[in-house]
Amino acid sequence: MADPAPAPLLAVERLAVDFATETGWFAAVRGVGFELARDESLAVIGESGSGKSVTAAAIMGLLDPPARILGDVRFAGESLLTMAPDRRRSLYGRELSIIFQDPLTHLNPVQPVGWQIGEVCTIHGAPRREARERALELLARVGIPDPLRRYAAYPHEFSGGQRQRIMIAMAMALRPRLLIADEPTTALDVTVQAQILELLAGLREEYGMSLLMITHDLGVAAEVAERVVVMRRGEIVEAGSLPRVFAAPRHPYTRELLTDRSEEYRSPAPAAAAPLLAVENLAIRYGAFRAVRGVSAEVGKGEILGVIGESGSGKSSLAAAMLRLRPCDGGAVRFRGQDIWALDGPGLRDYRRSVQAVFQDPFSSLNPRMTVERLIAEPWVLNPGVVPRARWRERAAELLEMVGLAPSDLDRYPGEFSGGQRQRIAIARALALEPEIVVCDEAVSALDMTIQAQVIRLLADLRGRLGLAYVFIAHDLTLVRKFVDRVVVMKAGEVVEAGPAEEVFANPRHPYTRQLIDSSPELGPKLAEWRALPDPPAPGPARGAGGPPAAGGG
Amino acid sequence: MTRFMLGRALHSLVALLALVVLVFFLARLTGDPTNLFLPMDASLAERQAFAERHGFDEPLLVQFWSYLVDLAHLDFGMSLFQARPAIEPVLGAFPVTLRLALVTMVLALTLSVVIGSVAAYGPGGLFDRIASLLSILGASTPDFWIAIVGILFFSVSLGILPTSGTGTGWHWIMPVGVLLLRPLGLLTQVVRAAMIGVLNSAYVKTARAKGASPRRVIFVHGVRNAMLSVITVAGDQAAALINGAVIVETVFGWPGIGNLMINAIKQRDFAVLQASILVTALAIFVMNLLIDIAYSRLDPRIRAG
Structure with missing residues (x-):
């Protein structure tokens, strides 16, 4: 240890990246510095816009002018930014490689995957035959069944998880010393995410390589990394050993990130009453594909029903049926005991008024050409009598304030708001008709963690004040378990388990529920363990009697 | 399939x-x-x-x-003027046009892929600006005008190129040059736009992260993807070429199908006119079919569907 230390594998020094915009330079990364030793695993965490992916792109030489790069990136002592292009290209793909969030767009759609893996070898001088053998070997290693046949298949013929395996095979082809993984599992279901993380861990051990994991998911970071760097708005706000940072965060932002994971939003569920909205033995088909088969569920007044399941489990079809956006191919959806498809006239209007929706994508679910006022007032145009015309603006302003926006936002357009703010507008619109149930179809999935927490807090608060009921559809278990009263677990169109949330999460009976819970990277237990460590490194140089507030947190 | x-x-x-x-x-x-x-x-x-x-x-x-x-019965009727089956002059003239169109198209495609790709590699640069300007000029200049100006300049004033007819390689230069302008201009624009899209795509990022050289990025990963949008336009242009041949062949006295059609119209030789239009149409249909096949060869996502 006392030897003159060899250069770290990767050293990022005062890195700054500016992008040219119409109004001048935008500083995406500002003075970022960190080191990564051989065999080490470092996580860079932060929310969208924090500059973490730009940092990765700068390391991999993927930023072109007019982007401006200052500072330095050294790989094994050599500056990647100033070395000759030939020399740099000889390192990329061979010594350092990268995998990305969305493997479908990152694979060439018109070349066979085997060829694309082997290409790494041919670029770096291997003969074709050897490249092919290596590609086959790698396909088998990353767990693609029947490599010989699948070698010639194209990216669109694989599932999302398999595509990420192919990306990994490509990155591993020449046994690099450093792998950068930029949100590698964000687009994947939790069970697939768990498999990919396991594969990465196995390969890391086998090849003895360093890992730079870029992620917004603290659970993923905790799973793979030994050290962590927290970024916010282009700067590093905190860095250190992962257990130390997670157990005793020093920076308020890190603390905020961590509380969001552990906060409880649950309020006491109301006493059971007659179900407001009930789904009975529902079936939905798309052609020959049976999306929903015999699903039953119900929501009472003021109750929160969670629906969880992976992509393709039929949960969004269930939401569409509840909202009368799609006819049932079997079974029924009942509102106050009446089949919603038998409703017409005043009954249908009452149902439409009472059951509202908030969708996943706040970017496409708000008409970009309408002002916020018109967006919120539109339901009143369609439902005369709820709010008198003269009070529209006043009431819209009230709703905006209720969801935490300012009345002055009424005249702005959706494009001027951030994702979280748009979702608040969508909620305000859903509340315009004073509904009794709001169906939230992945309503927070597209948002950053701290924003997710804010929106959930808002929803929980509104339930307390207005007695709202929610159908909360999500794939993120961490959120669901802290928010809902009862939960329904769906798989391949069927309900595999249902019951009170605490019970289901504490004692899952169905193996699939257990698998979902196990796959979901959970911080809680680890945090408790780290916080219980005898003496976490002191947060400051001097530790006074009172101690800094962060040390006592937990 | x-x-x-x-x-x-x-x-x-x-x-x-x-x-x-x-x-x-x-x-x-x-x-x-x-x-x-x-x-x-x-x-x-x-x-x-x-x-x-x-x-x-x-x-x-x-x-x-x-x-x-x-x-x-594959009987196209008799020519009124030539006392022989109408299909005969058509079959004689068609290959002459086809050769002209083929040479033009091959040149247009090759040149546009190279020029468009290089322009796309440095959008906004000097090469890109010159290429864009020239390609817009080429795509929008009327061919009959440029043909006549060409004859006046190269044949009448300079006397270095023949005004019309066939025979030597010199005879090819002006007809091909004039015919080339529009498809070359248009295709260069399309290749450039498609290539800019491709070079900004995620898989090109992957290729660069593998250590691929700029040349490899463009010609191994770029061209084939860019061709997907180019090929549709190229098909239209090839069809338009055969139509454009009517003007160019008339101006330069090129004994192809365009020339034949014009004469048949002048002489009310219906049988020959009908036969030449049918043969031309048939050729265009065959070409469209070939383009569909080429498209599905290039894009595996189509092949599956």
């Missing part, structure tokens, strides 16, 4: 039939061939005899029906 192709062929057949109807009746709108063919002072009896011999005295629908029946 085979089913897809059969479907396309069936579509083409319907379109071809519609074309036959259109051409037959449109040609009849241009006037009575008897007037044109016989001397001004021909007697009524002579006119009558001529009309009877060629069936012009029958009602139009009857003429059309017998034309269809003949067509079904």
